[in-house]
Amino acid sequence: MAQKNNIRSIRFSDELAELIDRQMGRTFTEKFENLVTRCVWELPGKEVELERLEQEISKKRKQLQEMTIQAGRLGETLRNLETVITREAGKWKL
Secondary structure (H helix, E strand, O other), rough: OOOOEEEEEEEEOOOHHHHOOOOOOOOOHHHHHHHHHHHHHHHHHHHHHHHHHHHHHHHHHHHHHHHHHHHHHHHHHHHHHHHHHHHHHOOOOO
């Protein structure tokens, strides 16, 4: 890692302290640096992946909607066919 010449003092919430503490690293500084670095390098890729997944979900929802409509039409066709078969069978009774 680069030389650490920047000394700063900051205040933050207990919640943020817990988030920092959950990061990989031996010291608070390493954990903080890892958190910031991950956000800078990984977040843009995760946002792109999220957008792709949202588009895929939207596409799948449209497919599901179309399939639901088709299933409804098929069900109605089967009911109509059953009605016709029942009528025809009644005509052939001896």
